[in-house]
Amino acid sequence: MKLFFLRKSPYVLPSAHYGGGRKRIFLGLLSGACLLLGCALALFLVLPWTVSGEHLRWLGLISLVLGCALITALFWLCLTLIFHIYTARLFPGVEAVRHVTIRLLFPLMELLAKAVHVERARVRRSFIKVNNEFVLARGIKTSPERLLLLLPHCIQRSACPHRLTHTLELCRRCGACPVGPLLDMRDKYGFSMAIATGGTIARRIVIERRPKLIIAVACERDLTSGIQDSYPLPVFGILNERPCGPCLDTLVPLRPLEAAVRHFLGLPAEEGTSGPFTARDEGAA
Numbered sequence: 001m002k003l004f005f006l007r008k009s010p011y012v013l014p015s016a017h018y019g020g021g022r023k024r025i026f027l028g029l030l031s032g033a034c035l036l037l038g039c040a041l042a043l044f045l046v047l048p049w050t051v052s053g054e055h056l057r058w059l060g061l062i063s064l065v066l067g068c069a070l071i072t073a074l075f076w077l078c079l080t081l082i083f084h085i086y087t088a089r090l091f092p093g094v095e096a097v098r099h100v101t102i103r104l105l106f107p108l109m110e111l112l113a114k115a116v117h118v119e120r121a122r123v124r125r126s127f128i129k130v131n132n133e134f135v136l137a138r139g140i141k142t143s144p145e146r147l148l149l150l151l152p153h154c155i156q157r158s159a160c161p162h163r164l165t166h167t168l169e170l171c172r173r174c175g176a177c178p179v180g181p182l183l184d185m186r187d188k189y190g191f192s193m194a195i196a197t198g199g200t201i202a203r204r205i206v207i208e209r210r211p212k213l214i215i216a217v218a219c220e221r222d223l224t225s226g227i228q229d230s231y232p233l234p235v236f237g238i239l240n241e242r243p244c245g246p247c248l249d250t251l252v253p254l255r256p257l258e259a260a261v262r263h264f265l266g267l268p269a270e271e272g273t274s275g276p277f278t279a280r281d282e283g284a285a
């Protein structure tokens with residue numbers, strides 16, 4: 001019989017929406033990064049007691065107490081996060097753990113991935129999936145006015161003669177790119193929508209509109225940095241599609257996007273779908 005507190009997270013997202021990104025990559029790198037940091041701290045712990053560290057003996061007690069406390073905190077952090085990712089259960093301290101992971105540990109995990117030749121994009125896709133499940137686990141619901149859909153400029157068709165930098169209303173909804181259908185979706189649900197031409201503009205839009213939650217569409221690199229920069233503001237990331245290569249005439253997966261919008265607005269999933277989540281038989285780890 002499965003223990004109640006070990007029940008699997010109900011917020012599992014389909015890996016197919018994340019370019020095959022799986023949580024196990026994130027979890028493996030997280031465990032590896034914690035182990036590496038733990039070893040480095042253990043070295044700091046024993047250094048004053050080695051022959052070469054004789055002149056550091058005065059550091060002994062301090063390093064013993066500090067080192068043990070940091071190693072314990074590190075392994076507590078790692079286990080807490082793995083438990084949270086697996087079960088999506090919220091408990092005291094989990095926000096701080098997420099914060100440390102997103103801001104401090106993830107850059108170290110990327111370095112570790114590089115050292116063991118794991119493709120960077122795979123690590124980022126895994127991170128985006130884990131982040132999205134974090135956001136879902138927080139149970140956030142918002143009004144349409146405080147939901148911001150942030151899009152990259154490359155979703156506009158490169159041959160389009162209309163400049164949408166200042167207002168999206170100049171779009172003629174001709175159907176040649178996803179901007180038209182997205183404007184239709186915006187009108188249907190009433191959320192806020194903007195196209196950002198870079199990180200600085202994106203930050204300015206967020207400051208001006210003060211959303212409670214952002215749904216951001218972008219590539220792995222921009223989503224990862226956007227999620228890190230915006231923390232603790234929740235960002236639900238949706239990977240764009242790039243049939244013409246990066247940064248040119250990109251596409252948006254409209255069905256997963258609409259499912260996420262409906263979820264955060266507290267609307268029921270469309271008939272015959274499981275909303276943004278994975279049907280149990282799809283497998284998602």
Ligand code: SF4
Binds near residue numbers: 162172177
């Ligand atoms: S839908 Fe048509 S008019 Fe609107 S941005 Fe795309 S190409 Fe331009």
